[in-house]
Amino acid sequence: MHEHAERLVGSLVTADLELEREFEARLSDSSRLAFRVAYSVLRQREDAEDVAQEAFAKAYRSFNQLRDRTRFRAWLVRMTWRLALDRQRANRRRSVRELPTEYPVEAGLQARLDTMDVVAARERADHLWNAIALLPEKLRLVVVLAGIEGHDMHEVSALLDVPEGTVKSRLFLARKQLKERLSWMVTSTKG
Amino acid sequence: MDGHKHEGLSDEALQREIEAALGVDPSPEFLPRVRARIASERMQEGSFPSSSWRWAGAAAAVTAVAVIGVWTLPDPVPATREVRITPPVESTAPAVEPARPEPVAVAPARAPEAVRVRAVQPFEVVISPDEAAALNQLFAAIGNRRIETSGLPDLQSALKPPAPIEEIALDPITISPLAALEGE
Numbered sequence: 001m002h003e004h005a006e007r008l009v010g011s012l013v014t015a016d017l018e019l020e021r022e023f024e025a026r027l028s029d030s031s032r033l034a035f036r037v038a039y040s041v042l043r044q045r046e047d048a049e050d051v052a053q054e055a056f057a058k059a060y061r062s063f064n065q066l067r068d069r070t071r072f073r074a075w076l077v078r079m080t081w082r083l084a085l086d087r088q089r090a091n092r093r094r095s096v097r098e099l100p101t102e103y104p105v106e107a108g109l110q111a112r113l114d115t116m117d118v119v120a121a122r123e124r125a126d127h128l129w130n131a132i133a134l135l136p137e138k139l140r141l142v143v144v145l146a147g148i149e150g151h152d153m154h155e156v157s158a159l160l161d162v163p164e165g166t167v168k169s170r171l172f173l174a175r176k177q178l179k180e181r182l183s184w185m186v187t188s189t190k191g
Numbered sequence: 192m193d194g195h196k197h198e199g200l201s202d203e204a205l206q207r208e209i210e211a212a213l214g215v216d217p218s219p220e221f222l223p224r225v226r227a228r229i230a231s232e233r234m235q236e237g238s239f240p241s242s243s244w245r246w247a248g249a250a251a252a253v254t255a256v257a258v259i260g261v262w263t264l265p266d267p268v269p270a271t272r273e274v275r276i277t278p279p280v281e282s283t284a285p286a287v288e289p290a291r292p293e294p295v296a297v298a299p300a301r302a303p304e305a306v307r308v309r310a311v312q313p314f315e316v317v318i319s320p321d322e323a324a325a326l327n328q329l330f331a332a333i334g335n336r337r338i339e340t341s342g343l344p345d346l347q348s349a350l351k352p353p354a355p356i357e358e359i360a361l362d363p364i365t366i367s368p369l370a371a372l373e374g375e
Binding site: 036 | 205206226
């Protein structure tokens with residue numbers, strides 16, 4: 001009788017160790033994705049890291065309940081997105097956004113840019129982010145996920161758990177709206 | 192007109208802009224910080240807190256095993272079951288003066304268990320609880336005259352107070368003076 005109890009406890013410990021290892025693998029694999037999803041909403045590195053960290057903590061607490069572990073990334077994206085939106089609402093009063101120096105510009109290119117170019121690049125980035133922020137939530141998420149880590153339609157479809165056709169149409173609509181709002185960028189750079 | 196050519200961005204150009212805007216990496220401290228957070232969650236809540244129901248189930252199973260083990264142990268003092276109790280004797284039994292007849296009259300309508308508890312209260316238990324319970328049952332049964340005591344040795348004589356000890360007469364002690372030492 002006692003052997004059965006010991007075996008039961010032993011199997012539980014083993015199962016938890018396997019879960020720990022699996023979670024660690026998922027964490028290493030998805031940390032950048034979670035951060036970028038949060039960053040796309042918050043545009044502030046510290047906040048984005050906080051939110052991504054919170055999402056991982058939440059994921060850890062519920063990891064055991066996730067039946068299909070291959071859905072982890074989609075699950076994490078949804079959680080991070082929600083948490084980031086919550087944080088954004090909480091941060092409404094914060095007026096100071098991250099300095100545009102955070103805007104990634106290739107190092108070699110940046111060296112060649114003079115002050116005016118840097119200012120222009122910052123301005124373009126701000127306008128792009130503002131245009132993305134104006135998109136409806138569903139379109140915004142598609143644009144963001146399609147812009148992270150080279151996700152194709154199939155991957156975005158899997159992350160959002162919607163058909164590929166839906167992703168395509170959402171992406172089409174999102175790009176259309178963005179192009180309308182950002183058309184001045186082309187004209188000003190070409191002019 | 193105003194020098195602005197209202198050309199649209201191409202999909203590729205827009206995608207490049209977006210990818211560049213999202214090409215921000217977390218700081219090098221990010222991953223260690225997440226791991227530390229997970230470790231602290233583990234410390235606070237235990238390993239995978241949502242699996243606590245499984246641990247609760249395991250704990251319940253172990254407890255059940257322990258309880259069943261205790262229940263199946265043999266009773267170390269079966270004395271209470273071995274007391275021979277006979278139906279109340281009407282007239283054939285000789286009148287035996289019970290040691291404490293009063294408890295028998297207490298709450299006769301109550302269950303036998305309650306009567307027994309009342310009956311044993313006056314006794315001070317200075318032996319093991321099992322033996323005490325056995326003795327109390329015995330006394331109660333004798334008090335209720337449910338046990339035939341005619342075959343027992345004479346209890347009355349055993350219960351008699353001991354005879355007083357006679358006074359011991361001792362001869363007075365006389366102390367003789369010491370003989371004078373030599374040379375005094």
